Amino acid sequence: MKIFVVDNGGQWTHREWRVLRDLGVETKIIPNTTPLKEIEKENVDGLVLSGGAARIGWESARLGEIGEYLNHAKIPIIGLCVGHQFMALHFGGKAGPSTVPEFGKTKVTVKRDSPIFKGFPKTFIAWESHNDEIKELPDEFEILASSENCLIQAIHHKEKPFYGLQYHPEVEDTEFGYEIFKNFIEICKKYKSEK
Amino acid sequence: MFDAEKFVKEETEKLKEKLTDKAMIACSGGVDSTVAAVLAKKAIGNNLVAVYVDTGMMRKNETEEVRKMFENLGLNFKIINASEDFLTALENVTEPEEKRKIIGERFIRVFEEEAKKDGVKYLIQGTIAPDWIESGGGERDTIKSHHNVGGLPEDIGFEIVEPLRDVYKDEVRKVARLLGVESKERQPFPGPGLAVRIVGDITKEKVEVVREANAIMEGIIEKSADEGKIEKPWQYFATLLSSKTVGVHGDLRNYVYIVSIRAVQSLDGMSASYSKIPHEVLEKISIEITNKLGDKVNRVVYDITNKPPGTIEFE
The missing domain is CATH 3.30.300.10 (GMP Synthetase; Chain A, domain 3)
Known part of the structure; x- marks a missing residue:
C-alpha cells in the first residue's frame, strides 16, 4: 500500500506521514506543486491532501496542483482542513471565513454512515485549527459529520472515493485519529481490488 | 511503527559515511541533542567534541548536572560560559521572534569560534521534526523560529548535520531508552531557555x-x-x-x-x-x-x- 501526503504547508503534514508510516504504509511527503504525471509514475494507491495556512477564500492558488489531482487521479483522496475546503470549492461549492473559527478541542458528531467512519461512535473529541470552512456543499457531496460551530466537519463524494475532514485526525489528541487512516487504507485497498 | 533499533543502526551508518572529518555536537544535555551525541560518538568516536553553551538562561543547577552527564557518557566536551554575551545581546528586546533570532545567532557564533579552534568541519544538531516544522518556510507559516533552525544566520562556516530531523520527542525517547541515555525522560526545555519564559x-x-x-x-x-x-x-x-x-x-x-x-x-x-x-x-x-x-x-x-x-x- 502506497499513500502519499501532499504538503499544503500544514503544521501537521509530517504527522500525517508519521501516522501512515506507523500503520505500515509506504509513504512520502510531496510538494503540492508535484505534477500529476510524476505521482502516477509511482503507482500510488491514495493521496492525503494536508492542511495549510492558505486562506481558501483568496489564496487557493497556494494549493498548487491539487485541483488536477481531483480532476484526473484515479485513486481515493482524502482532504484535511484546507484540503477538505478546497475539495468543496473545486467541485463548485463555496468556502470562506468561518462564522465561528475552531481551535483545539471540539466535539464532533457523526451524521451519516460512511466507510471513512466505520466503527466510530456517534460522537468523539477532535482537535481543530481553522479560520475557514465550507460554506456551501456541491450537489455531488454529502455531509458526514458536524460540530456545534461548524456544520460541515466531514464530507464524501457520492460517486468518487473522495473524502474531506475539517478536523485533524493526524494529531495525537484527536480520538479515533488512527482509525480514520485505517479506514482510508481500507478504502484504498478496496478501490484497488475493484479496479 | 518506529523501530528504535533499526533507527540507531541506520543513522550510525549514515553518520559514519557522512562525517569524514572532525565534528562538533551542539549539546544542551536534553534528550534530543544527547541522543544525537551518542549516535555521533558511536559513528566517529573521539573525532567528536560536544559543546554546551551556558547562555545564562539555563535552569537552576543545570550546567553542573549536564557536566556530570557528559563525564558519565565519556564524551570529549567543552562548557562555554557565554552568559554575558547573551544577556547583552538581548537587552531591551521584547519581540519573541527577535529574541529567538538573536539567540540562534549567538549560539552559532559560539560554535563557529569553537569550530575554528578545533578545525571542525561539521556541526551536528539534535533538531527534531517540530523544530523545523514550527520554524516554517515555503508554504509553511513560521510559528516560532527554533534557535537551531530559523534562527540560523545565512553565513555559517561548517556543514550542519541533523540525524533526528524526521523524528518526534516520543521516538527520540525510545532511542534514548535503548541507548541508556541519562536524560531520556527529562522534560523538554527550549533552546532559548528562560529567555522565552x-x-x-x-x-x-x-x-x-x-x-x-x-x-x-x-x-x-x-x-x-x-x-x-x-x-x-x-x-x-x-x-x-x-x-x-x-x-x-x-x-x-x-x-x-x-x-x-x-x-x-x-x-x-x-x-x-x-x-x-x-x-x-x-x-x-x-x-x-x-x-x-x-x-x-x-x-x-x-x-x-x-x-x-x-x-x-x-x-
Whole structure:
C-alpha cells in the first residue's frame, strides 16, 4: 500500500506521514506543486491532501496542483482542513471565513454512515485549527459529520472515493485519529481490488 | 511503527559515511541533542567534541548536572560560559521572534569560534521534526523560529548535520531508552531557555526570578508525581509575565509581577492539552512562589489553554 501526503504547508503534514508510516504504509511527503504525471509514475494507491495556512477564500492558488489531482487521479483522496475546503470549492461549492473559527478541542458528531467512519461512535473529541470552512456543499457531496460551530466537519463524494475532514485526525489528541487512516487504507485497498 | 533499533543502526551508518572529518555536537544535555551525541560518538568516536553553551538562561543547577552527564557518557566536551554575551545581546528586546533570532545567532557564533579552534568541519544538531516544522518556510507559516533552525544566520562556516530531523520527542525517547541515555525522560526545555519564559524585556533580575519560579514548579510537580498525587505532565514550567498587579504584604501595598504556571500532556509537542492538576498541588506551588519571591511576584495563575490555540511555551 502506497499513500502519499501532499504538503499544503500544514503544521501537521509530517504527522500525517508519521501516522501512515506507523500503520505500515509506504509513504512520502510531496510538494503540492508535484505534477500529476510524476505521482502516477509511482503507482500510488491514495493521496492525503494536508492542511495549510492558505486562506481558501483568496489564496487557493497556494494549493498548487491539487485541483488536477481531483480532476484526473484515479485513486481515493482524502482532504484535511484546507484540503477538505478546497475539495468543496473545486467541485463548485463555496468556502470562506468561518462564522465561528475552531481551535483545539471540539466535539464532533457523526451524521451519516460512511466507510471513512466505520466503527466510530456517534460522537468523539477532535482537535481543530481553522479560520475557514465550507460554506456551501456541491450537489455531488454529502455531509458526514458536524460540530456545534461548524456544520460541515466531514464530507464524501457520492460517486468518487473522495473524502474531506475539517478536523485533524493526524494529531495525537484527536480520538479515533488512527482509525480514520485505517479506514482510508481500507478504502484504498478496496478501490484497488475493484479496479 | 518506529523501530528504535533499526533507527540507531541506520543513522550510525549514515553518520559514519557522512562525517569524514572532525565534528562538533551542539549539546544542551536534553534528550534530543544527547541522543544525537551518542549516535555521533558511536559513528566517529573521539573525532567528536560536544559543546554546551551556558547562555545564562539555563535552569537552576543545570550546567553542573549536564557536566556530570557528559563525564558519565565519556564524551570529549567543552562548557562555554557565554552568559554575558547573551544577556547583552538581548537587552531591551521584547519581540519573541527577535529574541529567538538573536539567540540562534549567538549560539552559532559560539560554535563557529569553537569550530575554528578545533578545525571542525561539521556541526551536528539534535533538531527534531517540530523544530523545523514550527520554524516554517515555503508554504509553511513560521510559528516560532527554533534557535537551531530559523534562527540560523545565512553565513555559517561548517556543514550542519541533523540525524533526528524526521523524528518526534516520543521516538527520540525510545532511542534514548535503548541507548541508556541519562536524560531520556527529562522534560523538554527550549533552546532559548528562560529567555522565552520571560514575556517582554529580559533583565538579570527577571532571569533570577523566573529561574527560581521554575525550580519551585519543577520540584513540587515532580514530588507530587513521585507520591502518586498526579500523573507526571509531559512538560511543566513557570513563565514571568510582563504585567504587574496589586497585592498586599504585611499591611503594605505592593505592585509586582504575575507568574503563570503551565503543565501539559502531549506525545510529541505538536498538539497538547493542559494537565488537570489538583487544586491542592496548584495551591502549594502558588504559595511557595509568592512567598519565596514575594518582593517580585504576588500572583500566580494557572494556564488552562490547549495547543492549539496556544503554543506550549509563551514565546
